[in-house]
Amino acid sequence: MTKGRLEAFSDGVIAIIITIMVLEMKVPHGDDLAALAPLWPVFVSYVLSYVFIGIYWTNHHHLMHAVERVNGRILWRNLHLLFWLSQVPFATGWMGENHFAPLPTAAYGVVLLMAAIAYYFLVRAILAHHGRESRVASALGRDFYVVAVPMAFINRWVAYAIYVLVAMIWFIPDSRIERRLAKD
Amino acid sequence: MTKGRLEAFSDGVIAIIITIMVLEMKVPHGDDLAALAPLWPVFVSYVLSYVFIGIYWTNHHHLMHAVERVNGRILWRNLHLLFWLSQVPFATGWMGENHFAPLPTAAYGVVLLMAAIAYYFLVRAILAHHGRESRVASALGRDFYVVAVPMAFINRWVAYAIYVLVAMIWFIPDSRIERRLAKD
Amino acid sequence: MTKGRLEAFSDGVIAIIITIMVLEMKVPHGDDLAALAPLWPVFVSYVLSYVFIGIYWTNHHHLMHAVERVNGRILWRNLHLLFWLSQVPFATGWMGENHFAPLPTAAYGVVLLMAAIAYYFLVRAILAHHGRESRVASALGRDFYVVAVPMAFINRWVAYAIYVLVAMIWFIPDSRIERRLAKD
């Protein structure tokens, strides 16, 4: 089996995920800045997820570049990765709508973690299928730290970024947001 | 005619189907676990359908791999298969929203059955176009049981999985769901 | 310029159009047949549009198969065709929601007509770019009636199908629909 359709299908799913998130930003009814203001946490969480999905797409691009052939196990581990990536728009919307409240933010972190784990198992299946002496194994041996380890750091960095955002939200005395939160 | 565009178009439609289903999971307004609770039947039915669509995609992948050329009949039988697969998000949403009630669950089963029948007719059209002595016929002869027969078992398995889920719902004394059902 | 991306982009847009229409079928809240009943005109108009878009996709497939190269004019006439096809979900939803009322049905016909005209201009641009002595010209000379003329008949056939449906709706004494129309 060739890798062409796996790449095409993954590109399709990731392209849809990355643009579905925009649908979460509902067009406001007013035409002034006050109408846009409630949207900013949604927008910030959207940008965060866009970068995150972008990182996965570029890493997937690098990873599949070295792959020569695929089997059923690789197809399913790739579908498993896409499953967790497809949860990102939901987690993003929930976190954004609730202004980075603890539980939605933790749920967002869990989705990122599951995606990282799924990615790790995909790499393992590819290595098992090509053998330790193959071109892809040596390429991955070189690139593994480029691909897998930063993924863990990225998760941590994303966590830090969220913590900084949450801190900013709680420390910046934005009375409009306070009033809005009071209403909820 | 080459099979390239048939594969690309099918990949596009299946990628959209598999991600559209996520849109059925509306982002809840609350930020606690109670806000997530009503979503769990939707999530369970979504995972079920994700696996189901994934099975069709990998089988379609295997099937088209052996195909050498296509004709109008194959294009239309493929469109027929995609039609029934595109009904899966609707059937999934209806079944999930009604907590696996009898009629929506039966409707879901009908959609799965129609997809299996459409797949069977697609295989027949491919065999008729390539001839009984062709490479694809011998490959399908070997793979036919791998491809077509499990499809029937999968449907039965899906039915069993749904029955187990329904049983769990009726036996587990989850008062929150009971109250929610009472309201509907 | 090669035709690869034009085909891939068209496949993407048509795949999205054909699956977006399913989103028009909102999941009903009830779990009995009465909950499904109001959906049937939406479903009928959806099946009609699915077949129609399918006809365009297979014809586009045949047309581009003979094309050797593209230019800016062909790209834009293809975008023009995709524009009118992308209006089909809206026209379908409007017609279905209003039970094939005269104006929405006429609007649906206009969208189909504009798509047929756009297709005709696309064929003309391809012929102009390849020359009258080219392989594509002779292939189109043979296929032109296969491609362009039936398109007009299909429109008429679609019109007839709609007329039959409208007649059925007005003649079948379905009191539920009558009551529903009375409410609107």
Place this chain on the structure above:
Amino acid sequence: MTKGRLEAFSDGVIAIIITIMVLEMKVPHGDDLAALAPLWPVFVSYVLSYVFIGIYWTNHHHLMHAVERVNGRILWRNLHLLFWLSQVPFATGWMGENHFAPLPTAAYGVVLLMAAIAYYFLVRAILAHHGRESRVASALGRDFYVVAVPMAFINRWVAYAIYVLVAMIWFIPDSRIERRLAKD
């Protein structure tokens, strides 16, 4: 790295963007012309954005045609361009729903400007990766004005088109719109 997946992914995202905008046109409940009337600013802004996205897609097509290979920087600058293009449906919807009011129209202009800047940086990254003596550099040297300069003019032209539309809205004494605006 080859450019195949960058093209496929960009085609997927742009195809989704261009069709998502149709979803902004909600199917009206009435079946007469009065039901369509409130939709016309949404439709006009949609056509404007369709043409705009179409310009970017054809230019991207021309640009990538000359590219021989890609690197991480090009992947990310392409993602940056797609990010701003993915904001177009939101900006279009906001501008259309508010009948080209000043702030939404300005926001629409900002999104177009950011996309043009992102496109410029993408071209720069491609030139840096291929070298000043490469085939792509000489092709871009010839095409640069075809690609980059009109982009600025297009933005200005789009601005002009919007100004003309706004002027028409304020000068044409359409009492229905006046009443509708009075209600908002």
